[in-house]
Amino acid sequence: YCLSGHPTLPCNVLKFKSTTIMLDCGLDTTSVLNFLPLPLVHSPRLSKLPGWISKDGSINLEKELKECAGRVFVDSQPEFCLPERELLDLSTIDVILISNYHCMMALPYITEHTGFTGTVYATEPTLQIGRRELVNFMERVPKAQSATCWKNKEIQRMLPGPLKDAVDVWTWKRCYSMQEVNSALSKVQLVGYSQKVELFGAVQVSPLSSGYSLGSSNWIIQSHHEKVSYVSGSSLLTTHPQPMDQSSLKNSDVLILTGLTQMPTANPDGMLGEFCSNLAMTIRAGGNVLVPCYSSGVIYDLLECLYQFIESANLGTTPFYFISPVANSSLEFSQIFAEWLCHNKQTKVYLPEPPFPHAELIQTNKLKHYPSIHGDFSSEFRQPCVVFTGHPSLRFGDVVHFMELWGKSSLNTVIFTEPDFSYLDALAPYQPLAMKCVYCPIDTRLNFHQVSKLLKEVQPLHVVCPEQYTQPPLTQSHRSDLMLELQPPPMPYKRCSVLNLPFRRRYERVYILPELANSLVPSEVKPGVSVATVSAVLQSKDNKHTLQSVPKAPPVAPSKKRKRVMEEPPVTMAPKPLLSGVVPLEAFLATLQKHGITEVKVEETADGHILHLQAEDTLIQLEEDGTHIVCDNNEPLRATLRDLVLRFLQKL
C-alpha cells in the first residue's frame, strides 16, 4: 500500500504474514510552498500584498489569498499534505519502521487520533534527531488564523496554478502540537543496527546502516523463508555516518526502493566546492550569506567542510551563526553518537576527541549558536556573517526574517543546500529580490548509477519502487540514464496504489521437539534422501509452531469430583498411507510359496499379471501402479496377502 506520493518522503504499508508494517512516515511538506511566509517580526511588505480577486470579480478571497509577483499564495498557517488515510485502516498497523529522521515527520498524524496501538521502531539517533526536528518544525510554525474558503472545490477550480492543481487540499492538516509529538515519540522503541526484532513471532525485522545520516537505516523484514528489504535514503558516499551495509541486503525476494537522490545531476562534492567558493566570494565583497537548512544532517558536513576552508580562505574573523531552537542540542548530540559514526570519527572518539570538528569551531568562538534571533543574538550579531537557519522552504522559521532583511541588497547571497524544495518556488513570495541566489543542493542519497550497481550486487528477485523512478524526470525526458532499468522491470507504485508482491510463501518453520525427533524412523528411498512419516500434535503459539509427539492417553483415573467432565483423549486421524514402489512378480511368488500358497496360476495382462490362487479361489492383480486383491470371505488369508504385498512397498 502506498500512502505517499513523494518518492523521498515515503509512507508505505506492507502486509506480510499477518503483520501490518508501515515503512516510514514521510510528510510531504512541499505543500507549504503554496502559503505565504510567516514572519517572526511584522513585515510591512508581506502585509501590503494585494489580495486575490478572480478576473471576473465573482470570487473575492482577499482575506485568504494574496498575490505576489504574479503568483497566488494562501495567507494562513501552513498546512501539509498528509499520507493517505483512507486506503486502509490505520489502527490495524502493528509496527512502524522509521528509516531516518526526515521520514518521520508525519508520525504524530499517524499515531495520534487514528486508533494506532502499535510500536514504532527507530534507532537512537533517529529518535533524538527526529525529536528535535519535530519540535523545531512544530515550534517554527506559529499559530495563526487558517484559511479554508479556498479549499472549496468550485473556488479551487478557478484559482491560478499551482494552487489549482494541488491534490486533496481538504485533507491538508495543520501542524501538530507538542503534546502530540511527545505522545507519538513515546511509542518509539529503540533498536540498534542489525538487532533482530521479533514481531509476533511471525517475522523478524532488523535495521541496517544506510549510510545517509546519523542512525539512518534500511530495514530487512524476513521470515525463515522470505526476505523483503526496504531501502530508503541510502548513501554510498563517505560522509559522517556509518557506511551502508550492503551485504545483508543480499538474497531478498523483494526489494522496496525509495529515497533516491532528488538531484541526480548534481554531484555532492562539486556542490560543496561551489558552496564554499560562493560563500567566500560574498563575504569578501562585504555581503552576508544565508544558508537555509535543517538543523541536523548535511549541516554537519557543511561545518566540517568549512572548518577546513575557513583558514585557507582567510575567513577566520567572519562570524558563523547557527540559529535554531535546537541548535545547541543538535551540535551536542552529534558528538555522542560514536557508535553510529564512520570509522574515522570513531577512532577520534577513542583518543578521546570529539568526533566532529564543529566542537573546535564553537570553542574558538567561530561558530555561535542561538535558539532564535531574539535574545542574545540581536546584541552579538555582527555583519558580514554567515547564517545557518531554517526552515529550508523559506516559509517559516528565522530564515523568513533574514530573507526580508537581506533580500533587498545584491551584496548578500542565499545559498540553498537542501534538495527538498525547488528554490524558485521557495523564493517566489519574496520577489522581486535583489539578493543573489545560489543553488547547490547537496543530496548524498543514491543516484541511479549507484543504484544499478547496488542492485547488481545484491541481486533481489523483484524490485518495487515509486513510479517516478521508472521514467526520466519530466524536465529531462531524454536522459534515459535517470531512470531505473532492470530485468525483470521494477514494479512501479504511486500514491494510493496497492501492489501484490510477487512471491509465494511455500514453507514455514516448525520445531520438532527432541522427544518426537527421537521417535522418528527414517528410511532411505534414494541415495541421500530419507523419509520418515511424522504423526504429531501441532502446537501453534505466538506464530511459532512446534510438533510434539502424540500424548499417550492418560489413564482414566477415577475422579473424585463427579462433575468433572472426563477429558476426551486426543482425537487422532489415521493418515491415508501412501504406498509406493512395485511388487516384483518373481519375488512375490517366492514369498507366497514360503507362506504355503503354492497353487498359483499366473496370467499376463496388458498392465501386469493376474495371479489366481486356485486353492483359495482368490485373484491378485499385480500392476505397475496398483495391486488388487479379490478375495471372498476369507479374512485371515486376505490379511496375510496384504502383509505380503506391503513387504514390497514403501509407506509414506
Next chain:
Amino acid sequence: FQKELKPPQCTVEPQQSAATRLRIDPLLVHVHQFIVQLKLDHGLHCGVVRAVLTLQEVHQDLGLADSVFRDETEEAPQAVQKPVDKTNGHTLFSISVFPIQGAGQDVGRSCVLVSIGGKNIMMDCGMHMGYNDDRRFPDFSYITQNGRLTDFLDCVIISHFHLDHCGALPYMSEMVGYDGPIYMTHPTKAICPILLEDFRKITVDKKGETNFFTSQMIKDCMKKVIPLNLHQTVQVDDELEIKAYYAGHVLGAAMVHIKVGSESVVYTGDYNMTPDRHLGAAWIDKCRPDILISESTYATTIRDSKRCRERDFLKKVHESIERGGKVLIPVFALGRAQELCILLETFWERMNLKAPIYFSTGLTEKANHYYKLFITWTNQKIRKTFVQRNMFEFKHIKAFDRSYADNPGPMVVFATPGMLHAGQSLQIFKKWAGNDKNMVIMPGYCVQGTIGHKILNGQRKLEMEGRSTLDVKLQVEYMSFSAHADAKGIMQLIRMAEPRNMLLVHGEAAKMEFLKGKIEQEFSIDCYMPANGETTAVMTNPSVPVDISLNLLKREMVLGGPLPDPKKPRTMHGTLIMKENSLKLVSSEQALKELGLNEHQLRFTCRVQLQDPHSDSDTLHRIYTHLKSVLKDYTIQHLPDGTVMVESIVIKVSSSAEDANAKVLLLSWSYQVLPSEVAGGYVVEHRVQACIEDDERHGNSSGVVDGSPDGAVLDDLQALKKVQEVNHMVWQEAEQCDGQDGVDDPHSLLSCLGADHGNAFGCQRVAHHDDNGGHQGAKNQADYTVCGYTVAM
C-alpha cells in the same frame, strides 16, 4: 571434521569393533545439529555422536549409541566425557564451560571458555592482580595443547575494561598469538588500551619487569578488536551469533548472549542490577539461554540500601575532614571513581565544604572526557540533562600532583589503582599510613595478595619490598561500592533471562555454594560452580528446526479452527524428507511428487451373493437408502455411475447372467494403515446382507417363498457373530499394526472406519461421536450393529 561429515553418507571406523564399518545415517547429516565437534588439538579433532536415530537392521547388533571418532592421529582424545545412553539413543547435546584458572571459584580474574555447538568462545581474558609472576596470566597452553590459539578459538569477547577482565588480552593475542576476532563495546575499546598501557608502565617502567607486553603490542591487539553495539546481533560466522546487553557495571560494560543454532549461553561479565548515579541497571530480555554464566562476587551479600551506604560514606569522609585528616580513596580510574566523584561533588556543593578533592593525574581528565563522549552509555538522567549541564565537568575536583600529598590540612584524594597494589595510591598510602587521623576507604573488592586485601583483613604490619615493614595506623574502612550484583541482583537476572541452567563463576567457593542452593531451590534449575580448570558440560536438548510446507500447515490450521484448543490437541501427519542438509516436512502426497515416486494402489474386493428380484439399480438404491438409515454418522453417496460409496468403500451391484435374481455385490476398499478396511469392509458387507434379507422379508411378508423366519434369525445370529469376530480381529490387528508401523494409537480404531482423507473433519466428528476410546469403542460398534438388526426385524 565438519567438512568430512558433510556428504550424506559417511563411513567411520568405530572404536570398539574396529572391523565393522558404521554407516552414519543421513539424518545425522544435519551435522551441526547432531554432532558436536571439538577441535581438541592441532590436527586432532573429535566429534561425539550424540544421536543414533536409525539403527538399520544390519547395524543393530553393534549397539553403538555413541562412539568417539578420530581422524588419522592415534592419540587418545582428551577427556571428552559424556553420559552414554545406549538403550534408546537419546539426542544429547552439550555446552561445556571451562573456566581457565582464576575464573572459577576465585575473584582474581575472569577467563571462561565456552564450547557450544562446536564453537569455542573465550569470554574475557583477565589478569590476576595478586601475582607478580607468570601466574598473572591465564595458562593458554592448557587449552591449546601447544596448538595455535587462532585455530582453537572462534572468537574472544571482552565484557568490560577492568584489567581483571581484559588485562591478559595483549598477552594472549600478541605473545601467545591469536588472530581471530575480539569483540568489545565501543567504550571498552576506547578505554581498555589506556588502562593496559597504564598498567604496563607501572609494571615495566617502574618495577623494571621484562617479559611483559609492549605498547606496540597493545596497539596491535586493539586492531583486532571489532566494536560491538548494544543489542546488535553480530554474526561471527554462519552459525555463531552474539548480542550484547547493557550490564551497568562500568561504562561500556556488557553482558553477551551467544547463540549457535538453537543452543545459547549468556555470559554476564560483571553487572549491576541497581541503577546508580551515573549508570543504569543491567537489563536482558527473556532470551531463555541454556546456560547463564553469572559472576558471583557478592554471592551472599544482600547490601543495604544504596542511600544508606552513600550516607555512611559521606559521613566518614566528613568526619575525617573535620578532624583535619586526609582521606585516601583508592579507585580504578574509571567506573566507581566517577560515581564517587559525583557523590562528593554534590555533597561538597550542598555542605559548602572547602577542603580540596584531588583526583590522581593521568587518567582523570581523559576519563571524564570519555564519559562525556559516551554519554549514551550512562543513565537516563544524565543523558537527558547533558546538553544543559554535563555531570562529568566537576567544579570541586582538581587534578592531583605528587607534591600535594605532603600538604598540610585535610584533603580527599582519589588515587589509582584501586587495590593498593602499585602506583600512586600505594605511594600515598605509604606516606599517610602512619597517621591515625588519616583514613583509607576501600570502595571495592580487593584481590588476595594485594595490600588492599591485607589491610582489609586487619593486618597492621605490612612487609614491604626491601624487607622494611610498614605500620598501618590510619583508619581502614571498607565500603562496598563496587557495582556488582548482589545475591538479590543475581536472582533478579535469573528471573529476567529464565535460563535452563545456571553457572556461577568469579566468586568465592563457600559463598557460591550458598547461592547455588538458593538458586536451585527457588528456580528449580541446575546450578553449577566449576573450579578453575574444571569443565562443566551441560546437556541441552534442542528442538530440530524443520521447514513445513505452508499448504500442510494451513490445512492443519484450518482444521484446528482459529483458536487452538489446549484441551483437544490435534494430530497432523506428514512426511519428513531428509535431503542433504535440509529437513522438510510436507504432506505425503507432496512427498511422493517431490521424490518422483509412483503411488501404488492396493485395493481389496469382496463379493457378496444375494437374492433379490429387483433390477440392479433398484437393488443398489435400496441398499443405499437402507444404509443411509442405519449408518447415520457416515457419508454415504449414491454416485451416478451405479455405485454407492460408504466413506471410501465402494459398493457395486451386478447380476449374474443365468439368474437375474442372484445378485453379486462387489465391495471394494483401499488399503489403510490401520485395518479400517477390514472393519469397514465387513461391517458394510454384513449390513448390506442384513438389509437385503430384511428387505426380502418385508417384500414377501404375505406369501412365504423360502426364507423361514428361523433361518433368518440364524443368519442374523451368524452375521452378528461374524461381526464380533471381525471386530475382535480388527482389534488384534490394530495392535499388531501398531507394533509394525510405530503408529501408536489404538484410539483411531473406529475413526478409521470413517477414514476419509478428503474430509478429515467429518472423520474427526465421527470418531468423536461413538468413541469413548479404544477397545470399548470396538464393542460399541458391535452393539450398534446388533441394534441395527433388531430394528430391522
